[in-house]
Every structure is written in structure tokens, then in C-alpha cells.
Amino acid sequence: MERVSMEVHADLQRERAAATISSEHFAEWWAGGRERLEERRALERYFFDDPEFNDPKHISFMSYKELYEHSVAKGTRFLAKLREWQRLRAPVDGTGGLTGGLDIKTLHDFRLLISGPLGTALFQQSFPLRLHFAMFLPTLLNQGDEEQKKQWLERAWHMDGIIGTYAQTELGHGTFIRGLETRADYDAEHEEFVLNTPSLTAYKWWPGNMGQTANMVVVLAQLYIKGKHYGLQPFLVRIRNEQTHEPEPGIDVGDIGAKLGANAVNNGFLGFRNVRIPRDQMLMKNAKVLPDGTFVKGPEPLLLYGTMVFVRVLIVHDVMVGLLQAATIATRYAAVRRQSPIEPNAPEPQILDHLTQQAKIFPQIARGVCYRLAADFLWQFYQRIMQQLEAGNRKGLPELHALSCCLKSVCTQESNEGIDALRKACGGQGYLASANFDNIYGLATAAYTYEGEYTVLLLQTARFLVRQYEDSLKRKVLPDSINYMRDTTRLRWTKNLLANAVRALEIVAASKVRVAWEQIRLERKRGQSAQQAANLAGIQLSTAAAAHARAFLARNSLRELKKLQRNLKPELGGVLQQLVEIFVYDTFLRQLGDILKWNHIAVVQVTQLEQRYEQLLRDFRPNAVALVDGFDFHDRVLGSTLGCYDGRIYERLMEEARKNPLNEEPVNSSFRMHLQPLMRGKL
Ligand SMILES: CCCCCCCCCCCCCCCCCC(=O)SCCNC(=O)CCNC(=O)[C@H](O)C(C)(C)COP(=O)(O)OP(=O)(O)OC[C@H]1O[C@@H](n2cnc3c(N)ncnc32)[C@H](O)[C@@H]1OP(=O)(O)O
Numbered sequence: 144m145e146r147v148s149m150e151v152h153a154d155l156q157r158e159r160a161a162a163t164i165s166s167e168h169f170a171e172w173w174a175g176g177r178e179r180l181e182e183r184r185a186l187e188r189y190f191f192d193d194p195e196f197n198d199p200k201h202i203s204f205m206s207y208k209e210l211y212e213h214s215v216a217k218g219t220r221f222l223a224k225l226r227e228w229q230r231l232r233a234p235v236d237g238t239g240g241l242t243g244g245l246d247i248k249t250l251h252d253f254r255l256l257i258s259g260p261l262g263t264a265l266f267q268q269s270f271p272l273r274l275h276f277a278m279f280l281p282t283l284l285n286q287g288d289e290e291q292k293k294q295w296l297e298r299a300w301h302m303d304g305i306i307g308t309y310a311q312t313e314l315g316h317g318t319f320i321r322g323l324e325t326r327a328d329y330d331a332e333h334e335e336f337v338l339n340t341p342s343l344t345a346y347k348w349w350p351g352n353m354g355q356t357a358n359m360v361v362v363l364a365q366l367y368i369k370g371k372h373y374g375l376q377p378f379l380v381r382i383r384n385e386q387t388h389e390p391e392p393g394i395d396v397g398d399i400g401a402k403l404g405a406n407a408v409n410n411g412f413l414g415f416r417n418v419r420i421p422r423d424q425m426l427m428k429n430a431k432v433l434p435d436g437t438f439v440k441g442p443e444p445l446l447l448y449g450t451m452v453f454v455r456v457l458i459v460h461d462v463m464v465g466l467l468q469a470a471t472i473a474t475r476y477a478a479v480r481r482q483s484p485i486e487p488n489a490p491e492p493q494i495l496d497h498l499t500q501q502a503k504i505f506p507q508i509a510r511g512v513c514y515r516l517a518a519d520f521l522w523q524f525y526q527r528i529m530q531q532l533e534a535g536n537r538k539g540l541p542e543l544h545a546l547s548c549c550l551k552s553v554c555t556q557e558s559n560e561g562i563d564a565l566r567k568a569c570g571g572q573g574y575l576a577s578a579n580f581d582n583i584y585g586l587a588t589a590a591y592t593y594e595g596e597y598t599v600l601l602l603q604t605a606r607f608l609v610r611q612y613e614d615s616l617k618r619k620v621l622p623d624s625i626n627y628m629r630d631t632t633r634l635r636w637t638k639n640l641l642a643n644a645v646r647a648l649e650i651v652a653a654s655k656v657r658v659a660w661e662q663i664r665l666e667r668k669r670g671q672s673a674q675q676a677a678n679l680a681g682i683q684l685s686t687a688a689a690a691h692a693r694a695f696l697a698r699n700s701l702r703e704l705k706k707l708q709r710n711l712k713p714e715l716g717g718v719l720q721q722l723v724e725i726f727v728y729d730t731f732l733r734q735l736g737d738i739l740k741w742n743h744i745a746v747v748q749v750t751q752l753e754q755r756y757e758q759l760l761r762d763f764r765p766n767a768v769a770l771v772d773g774f775d776f777h778d779r780v781l782g783s784t785l786g787c788y789d790g791r792i793y794e795r796l797m798e799e800a801r802k803n804p805l806n807e808e809p810v811n812s813s814f815r816m817h818l819q820p821l822m823r824g825k826l
């Protein structure tokens with residue numbers, strides 16, 4: 144779907160002309176400055192103008208195998224061309240510094256490149272080498288000791304004989320990683336580890352790129368030394384021969400099969416039978432095994448989980464991009480699609496003029512913008528805590544873990560919900576593969592599960608919240624993100640609706656944490672163990688953590704808005720204010736049951752807020768198209784017949800239908816073979 148020479152649809156022209164904001168100004172802010180915007184556009188042109196990156200046919204017409212092979216071919220050309228780009232220009236942010244050195248910031252930028260607009264445009268079923276960059280390299284970087292990094296990192300970064308992945312999950316266990324069964328027994332005589340898969344459920348199952356693509360893995364296995372168990376450790380294992388790509392002796396590897404989405408990723412299974420690796424291939428930045436088999440504990444065992452924290456932080460950004468792609472498609476479609484006169488004799492309006500349609504689309508735009516503010520905050524926070532950890536200070540780690548878990552859960556869940564709502568807001572056409580909601584949803588919904596399942600991560604946050612609640616009773620200083628729990632005053636409804644709504648959400652979160660804590664105490668009094676008490680309080684705990692995430696998102700949006708309004712042009716600041724308000728009121732109204740349970744709010748006050756919310760939808764309406772234009776998604780990024788910049792939806796829908804291979808011949812062979820015999824009673 145290109146930005147073709149067709150004239151822009153009159154309705155979109157009108158929308159753009161009537162907007163009070165400049166899309167270009169918004170795009171500049173959104174991209175992080177003019178230079179970054181230009182750089183990104185130039186990089187997109189560099190790829191999109193190259194016919195080698197056009198798919199020969201729509202990917203929905205490719206078989207599973209064809210899609211994999213096509214994606215690997217494109218993925219390798221993508222990396223080669225990206226390197227070329229960097230040779231032509233000095234390394235810049237956003238291209239991952241593929242020719243330069245490697246640090247976590249570079250990996251972060253590269254990761255956003257593959258999960259961001261360019262990556263999703265070229266790889267609608269995801270980037271087939273994504274785990275190499277998203278998890279294998281961060282694990283080498285963060286869990287290898289200096290010697291190991293010297294030996295492996297540079298080579299892995301340049302993919303010199305190494306394509307890696309991260310093999311943690313097994314057929315029997317994904318969530319409860321202490322229950323993983325893969326074994327690594329240390330053989331002191333040969334200074335080697337021996338890896339085994341002791342049962343069917345111990346097979347590694349799910350790791351991306353592992354089926355056919357990767358030739359090395361970081362595998363998490365239970366370490367045993369002289370029969371004694373030392374817990375999970377990461378090991379670097381070659382699974383396929385560097386030259387022939389044949390599985391190494393003792394390795395049983397393959398692809399687990401087609402999935403709901405991300406089918407280019409080639410998720411795999413892996414079993415080990417007496418696979419030997421040298422001692423120095425256990426990643427030893429933390430725990431160590433000395434040649435004689437002495438185990439040396441690391442200073443911070445939880446760093447083993449560090450790669451998961453890194454990825455969870457970035458997922459908030461990933462799903463935000465997917466949500467806003469869907470919102471852009473739905474907004475443009477709704478500005479061009481006309482249906483159902485509002486006044487009996489009036490012409491049919493743009494469906495975007497139906498207020499209910501605005502209520503389906505605008506809160507998703509607002510959500511995406513506020514998730515972006517949270518994603519930026521979280522990444523800064525992550526970097527700060529990592530620096531502290533490097534300096535030996537682990538104080539901030541529990542807060543980072545708690546915040547990243549609940550934001551990953553809530554942003555993913557609500558983005559999934561939002562993308563589906565946007566699909567439905569496009570009526571029947573939204574259901575077509577050419578509208579591209581299937582691919583966007585397929586990627587976003589995977590993130591609900593991977594890197595820590597939704598409920599499981601909420602329960603991790605809740606554990607932290609309950610502990611902090613206990614501390615707050617003892618009047619200790621609380622970490623910044625939960626400082627609101629110390630404020631026990633009731634909501635005082637003022638004229639400032641936004642401040643009221645944010646505070647009400649905080650009160651809900653704090654109250655739900657208290658209720659969960661009380662339930663745990665009650666269960667304990669009834670004689671339950673601490674663990675069973677937590678299980679029985681699970682519903683309270685998980686909903687308290689989700690409420691905490693929503694309160695954080697609302698407070699953070701408000702805080703960031705204030706900062707932004709100091710620097711942005713007033714009209715842009717004004718529209719951002721509308722979006723933050725829409726986000727907060729939408730969150731408030733969707734939690735109304737809890738809000739009313741924990742706050743003394745009169746019906747008239749709720750009505751006041753509802754009216755303000757509806758007014759905001761109407762106020763935002765004139766800028767909706769201009770604002771989504773400002774996300775600056777190229778038509779290739781949206782990949783949708785419904786979302787193109789020129790709004791030529793009907794022409795594109797018909798064009799795509801005609802390209803359908805079933806329309807290549809006037810009569811399909813199934814007629815003679817099956818339909819005709821059926822009609823003639825000859826079956
Ligand atoms: C369109 C949008 C989308 C676009 C996408 C485009 C894509 C492009 C690229 C994308 C790349 C991304 C690919 C990612 C692929 C997925 C990879 C995976 O899933 S890999 C597999 C991912 N798999 C998973 O994520 C598995 C999930 N499971 C787990 O993480 C753990 O088993 C557990 C946390 C649930 C429990 O662990 P357990 O050991 O039983 O622990 P306990 O509960 O007993 O807690 C003990 C103490 O530890 C503490 N603590 C715990 N964790 C951490 C931490 N990370 N840190 C710090 N602390 C932590 C905890 O708070 C507690 O503290 P305290 O209270 O005692 O003070």
C-alpha cells in the first residue's frame with residue numbers, strides 16, 4: 144500500500160485544511176525533534192523506495208513455509224542494507240549502530256527500530272531475527288563476565304557465525320521458571336557442563352527464531368555439581384553447526400508450528416542429550432563455577448531475571464505503536480466513510496461525526512499518547528536503576544520490577560482491547576486481511592503472554608505493593624511511584640476535574656491494596672500459610688496491581704503534560720491537554736464501579752465529568768485527522784487499504800480484491816471437481 148499518485152480524498156483534504164494544529168509540528172515533537180524526524184523519514188525512504196523490499200504478493204496469500212522463507216530472505220537483506228546505511232552516514236540514533244560498538248542504549252534503539260514503524264512495515268508477521276537482538280544480545284551483555292563478553296559479544300553483534308536466541312520456557316513450564324527441568328551437570332574432570340532434557344515436559348518450547356534460524360542459544364538450566372542443586376543458570380550452547388547449519392550431536396530441534404500471529408518468528412522446540420559445553424560457557428557475571436566445581440554465589444541472584452526486565456520495559460513502547468497504527472487506520476477510514484444521515488433529509492455524514500464513533504476511536508488515540516509518555520518515563524527509570532545496580536546499589540530494583548510488571552500487563556491488555564475495538568469501528572471492512580488489523584492484533588496480543596503472562600506479572604507487582612503498604616503503616620518513606628499511598632485523605636471534589644479524577648484513581652488503587660492486605664491477614668488468621676493466603680487473595684491482589692498501573696499512568700500523564708506545555712506551541716499543548724483529559728476520564732469512567740466504591744462522589748459530579756468527557760470528544764474532533772497524521776506512519780507502515788494517507792479506501796479495497804489469486808481464472812477447478820458433481824447428484 145503505497146502513497147500513490149491518486150488525488151487525496153476531498154474529505155481528508157477538508158479535515159486537514161480545517162485542523163487547528165500542524166501535523167508537522169506534532170510529528171516533530173513525537174519523533175523527538177526535527178533531526179530525528181528527518182532521519183527516520185530518510186531511513187524509511189531508503190527502504191521503501193527499494194523494490195527489493197516489496198512483497199511479491201500479500202502475505203495473507205503465502206503458506207507458512209513460504210512466509211518464513213520470504214521473511215528470512217527479507218530480514219537478511221534488511222540487515223545488510225542497514226549496515227550499508229550506516230557506512231554511508233555516521234552512526235545515528237534509531238538505526239542501532241550496527242557497525243559500531245554495543246551497549247544497552249544501542250540495543251534499545253535497534254530494538255525499537257525492529258518493533259517500531261519501519262520494522263512492522265517490512266515484517267508484518269514480525270522480524271525473523273528479532274530474538275537475536277531483543278534477548279540473546281542483551282543477555283550476553285548483561286550476564287556475561289568481561290572475558291565472555293570479549294569472546295562472544297563482538298561476534299554476536301556482527302552475526303559473525305552466530306545467530307542466537309533465548310531458550311527459557313519449556314513445554315511444561317513458562318511462568319514458574321524455578322520449575323524448569325533442563326539440567327546442566329558439571330563434570331569437573333573435563334571442566335565441562337553436560338546438558339540434558341530429562342522428560343518430554345523439559346523440552347524447550349517457544350523460543351523465537353529457534354526452529355530453523357538460530358545456531359546458538361542462551362539456555363536456562365538447573366545447575367548440578369556433584370549431584371547438588373544450585374538453581375537456574377544461563378548457558379551458552381551451539382545448537383547448529385556454524386557451516387552446515389545441521390543440528391549438533393545430541394540436539395533435537397524444530398519449529399512448533401503456526402500461530403495466531405508473528406508467524407515469521409519460527410518459534411521452536413529443543414531437546415538435549417548429553418550435550419557437552421566448556422565450563423566458560425556458563426554466563427558468569429553473577430554466579431560462577433570454578434574449575435574444581437566450587438560454586439560462587441553472585442552478589443544479586445535476581446540479575447538472572449534481568450533480560451526479562453529489559454524486554455518488559457520495551458514492550459510498553461511496542462504495544463503503543465500497534466495501538467496507534469490501528470487508531471490511525473480507523474480515524475482516516477471514519478473520516479472518509481459516510482453512512483446513515485443524522486438529520487432525516489441531510490446527506491450521509493462522515494461516520495466520524497457520530498458521537499459514538501468518536502467515543503470508540505479518540506480514547507484509543509489518547510491511550511496511545513499517554514502510554515508513550517509512560518514508556519519514555521519507564522526507559523529513563525530503567526537506565527537509572529541499572530546504573531545504580533552497576534554501582535552496587537540494589538535499592539531501586541524492586542520498584543523497577545513492580546512498575547515494569549504492572550505497566551507491561553495493563554498497557555498490553557488495554558492495547559489489545561483497543562486494537563480490537565478499532566477493528567470493529569471499521570465495520571465489515573475492518574475484518575478484511577487487507578485492512579491489516581489481523582497482523583497488528585496478532586503481534587500485540589502475543590505480548591499479553593510472552594515475557595510474563597498478564598495476571599502473573601500483576602501478582603508480582605501486588606506483592607511489592609502489599610509490602611510497601613505495610614511499610615507505610617510504619618511511616619517509612621515510600622518509593623516515588625507509590626508515594627500516593629501515604630496520603631490517606633479523602634477525595635475533595637474541586638473545580639479541577641482532571642486533578643479529581645487522578646486522585647480518585649489513586650484512592651482506588653490504595654484502597655484495593657489495603658483490602659488485599661486485609662484479606663491476606665484474615666486468611667492467615669484462619670490458619671492458611673502465607674502462600675495459600677496470597678492465592679486466596681489473588682483476585683484482590685491482581686486487580687489492585689492493575690489499579691495501581693492505571694493510577695500511575697494517569698498521574699504520569701498529568702505530570703508530563705505540565706512539563707510539555709512549557710515547551711510546546713500553545714495549540715499543540717492544548718490538544719495534548721484534551722488527549723490527557725480524555726485518557727484520564729475514559730479510565731475513570733471504565734472503573735466507575737471501583738471509583739464509587741472507594742470515593743464519596745455524588746451523581747451530579749459523575750455527570751459533570753461525563754459531560755466534560757463528551758465535550759472533549761467533540762472538541763478534539765476537528766484535529767483528529769491532523770493528529771494521527773502527526774504520528775507520521777508511512778502508508779507502508781499501516782499496510783492497510785483503509786488507512787492510507789490519500790483516503791482512497793474504495794479504490795484500494797477493490798484493487799486488493801482483484802489481486803486475489805482466486806480471481807485469476809474465471810472458473811475455479813473446484814467447480815468441475817466438486818460442485819458440478821454435487822449438483823448433478825454424482826457424488
Ligand atoms: C504491535 C505491538 C507488538 C510489536 C512487537 C514487535 C516485536 C519486535 C521485537 C519484539 C521482541 C520481543 C520478543 C520477546 C519474546 C518473548 C520472550 C519470552 O517470553 S522469554 C520468557 C519470559 N518468561 C517469563 O517472563 C516468565 C515469567 N515468570 C517469572 O518471571 C518468574 O517465574 C516469576 C517472577 C513469576 C516468579 O519467579 P520466582 O523466582 O518464583 O520468584 P518469586 O515470585 O518467588 O519472587 C522472588 C523475588 O524475586 C523478585 N523478582 C522476581 N522477578 C524479578 C525480576 N525480574 N527482577 C527483580 N526482582 C524480581 C520478586 O519480586 C521477589 O521478591 P521478594 O518479594 O522476595 O522481595
Ligand SMILES: Cc1cc2nc3c(=O)[nH]c(=O)nc-3n(C[C@H](O)[C@H](O)[C@H](O)COP(=O)(O)OP(=O)(O)OC[C@H]3O[C@@H](n4cnc5c(N)ncnc54)[C@H](O)[C@@H]3O)c2cc1C
Nearest residue numbers: 310311312316317318349350351589592593594595596598
Ligand atoms: C509469541 C510468543 C513468543 C515467545 N517467545 C519466547 C522466547 O523467545 N523464549 C522463551 O523462553 N519463551 C518464549 N515464550 C514463552 C512465554 O514467555 C510464556 O508462554 C509465558 O511466560 C507464559 O507462560 P506459560 O505459557 O507457562 O503460561 P501459564 O503460566 O501456563 O499460563 C496459563 C494460565 O495460568 C495462569 N497462571 C500461571 N501461574 C499462575 C500463578 N502463579 N498465579 C495465578 N495464575 C497463574 C496464568 O495467569 C494463565 O491464565 C513465548 C510465548 C509466546 C506466546
